[in-house]
Amino acid sequence: MKTRLEPFGAWVRLDDPPVLVALDPDQARRLGLEGADLWKSSTDAPTAPVEVHLAVNQRCSVGCAGCYLDATPQGEEPSTDELLGRLRALAEAGVFVVALGGGEPLLRPDLPVLAREARRLGMSPVMTTSGAGLTPERARGLGAFAQVNVSHDGVDGGYEQVRGVAGAAMAERALQALTEAGVRVGINLVLTRRTFDRVEATAARAAALGAREIQLLRYKPSGRAARLDYLERRLQPAQIDTLPALLASLVRSSGLSVRIDCSMIPWLAGSELDPALAERFGVFGCEAGRHLAATTVQGRVAGCSFLDATGLLSGEIAGSYRSQPALAALRSFADAPPEPCASCPWRRVCRGGCRAVAAWYGDSMQPDPECPRVRRHAAEAR
Amino acid sequence: MHTGGHCLTLASVPGDTAPPPLVVRPLGGANCSSVGSVVDLLFLTATAGGALLVAVSAALAPAKPAEPAPTEPAPPLDEDPP
Numbered sequence: 001m002k003t004r005l006e007p008f009g010a011w012v013r014l015d016d017p018p019v020l021v022a023l024d025p026d027q028a029r030r031l032g033l034e035g036a037d038l039w040k041s042s043t044d045a046p047t048a049p050v051e052v053h054l055a056v057n058q059r060c061s062v063g064c065a066g067c068y069l070d071a072t073p074q075g076e077e078p079s080t081d082e083l084l085g086r087l088r089a090l091a092e093a094g095v096f097v098v099a100l101g102g103g104e105p106l107l108r109p110d111l112p113v114l115a116r117e118a119r120r121l122g123m124s125p126v127m128t129t130s131g132a133g134l135t136p137e138r139a140r141g142l143g144a145f146a147q148v149n150v151s152h153d154g155v156d157g158g159y160e161q162v163r164g165v166a167g168a169a170m171a172e173r174a175l176q177a178l179t180e181a182g183v184r185v186g187i188n189l190v191l192t193r194r195t196f197d198r199v200e201a202t203a204a205r206a207a208a209l210g211a212r213e214i215q216l217l218r219y220k221p222s223g224r225a226a227r228l229d230y231l232e233r234r235l236q237p238a239q240i241d242t243l244p245a246l247l248a249s250l251v252r253s254s255g256l257s258v259r260i261d262c263s264m265i266p267w268l269a270g271s272e273l274d275p276a277l278a279e280r281f282g283v284f285g286c287e288a289g290r291h292l293a294a295t296t297v298q299g300r301v302a303g304c305s306f307l308d309a310t311g312l313l314s315g316e317i318a319g320s321y322r323s324q325p326a327l328a329a330l331r332s333f334a335d336a337p338p339e340p341c342a343s344c345p346w347r348r349v350c351r352g353g354c355r356a357v358a359a360w361y362g363d364s365m366q367p368d369p370e371c372p373r374v375r376r377h378a379a380e381a382r
Numbered sequence: 383m384h385t386g387g388h389c390l391t392l393a394s395v396p397g398d399t400a401p402p403p404l405v406v407r408p409l410g411g412a413n414c415s416s417v418g419s420v421v422d423l424l425f426l427t428a429t430a431g432g433a434l435l436v437a438v439s440a441a442l443a444p445a446k447p448a449e450p451a452p453t454e455p456a457p458p459l460d461e462d463p464p
């Protein structure tokens with residue numbers, strides 16, 4: 001059991017069942033925890049993120065058309081010692097999950113070292129990869145990761161249509177190699193206009209190759225995807241309307257655990273799902289700068305991987321996460337967004353939608369322009 | 383909108399008398415850009431969510447005080463201990 005005191009009480013990570021639990025001060029005291037001054041704090045800003053995305057390089061030779069980081073074969077790559085230092089800083093702050101990503105993490109030979117060190121420091125290391133260069137031998141060296149997700153945007157040409165490269169076979173070989181090596185695997189699937197109809201077939205293919213989870217991701221206008229054809233490539237409003245039914249079908253019949261990313265909560269808000277239940281079971285909306293942060297290849301902290309880096313260095317997270325002004329501004333907006341979010345039943349979960357998408361439309365501190373409720377509100381105001 | 387499945391609501395989650403934790407977030411996932419959340423429990427019956435809350439409550443229950451160990455009868459004073 002790993003614990004971290006917070007103004008609301010405490011986070012507790014359990015291994016069985018594998019969950020992260022938020023407790024109020026009375027519940028925390030029953031475990032022998034005492035928050036003293038923190039529980040009297042006038043701000044509810046968290047002391048640190050729950051999960052941090054650690055960019056291990058900005059280097060990749062796959063060349064996906066929509067790479068959010070604009071990674072290239074010559075991209076920057078920090079040294080092993082620099083990354084070990086960042087891991088120590090995250091552990092000191094009390095981070096629970098560290099997600100290694102790039103670029104392409106597999107271009108680094110030191111992944112087993114980084115994963116083992118994260119474990120030794122009490123964090124749960126996970127990784128996202130395209131699968132490029134993943135041999136069975138390398139897969140066997142990744143056993144310290146709690147989970148590895150392979151990007152797979154769709155069978156029957158879906159992958160190519162999103163990424164502009166034929167990588168589905170590579171992704172499937174990687175899934176198989178990881179499964180055979182005993183590593184828990186999932187797939188990351190970016191939802192676009194053209195992948196949406198293939199989601200169930202892709203889930204079935206991934207399950208057959210040993211995947212345990214499907215993570216659906218919203219296509220976001222960031223990096224190489226921040227072009228005008230974003231509007232043509234993104235999920236279309238009629239598809240968004242059917243997303244809850246698709247999720248229900250995946251949960252019932254794919255045999256996989258189903259995850260959605262933080263930016264997709266606005267797309268649940270028109271459904272009959274219960275937002276209080278989503279809150280109770282830890283469904284996260286825009287947690288940038290609150291429960292989620294990212295560190296860039298240069299070691300600077302951002303609210304999430306899609307947002308600009310702040311001046312905060314990863315080594316300063318432990319003492320200064322709560323007070324960094326740009327992160328505080330993200331939290332302030334999300335804690336009290338304007339209408340139509342202010343009166344939205346999903347506000348406490350969604351937190352105003354995706355800041356990265358709002359930024360592309362011109363103002364990061366506005367409600368998510370692609371939320372159906374926000375669109376209706378804007379149309380009524382015209 | 384109908385989601386095509388039975389929907390669990392918070393009111394339908396069975397619980398015991400102790401207040402449940404504020405949040406129970408299933409771990410797992412491996413995404414390095416945005417943060418993902420499991421949505422299975424939003425679409426399953428109350429039993430699945432209830433079972434998770436029961437398992438969490440059990441894992442969080444403070445350890446019961448250890449039972450006093452059964453004591454061996456003291457050997458007679460005129461006998462050497464083994």
Ligand code: SF4
Binds near residue numbers: 269353
């Ligand atoms: S109205 Fe705002 S809070 Fe509600 S779902 Fe849309 S973006 Fe999220």
Ligand code: SF4
Binds near residue numbers: 262305356416417
């Ligand atoms: S800006 Fe917020 S919603 Fe968008 S990807 Fe980042 S954390 Fe998620």
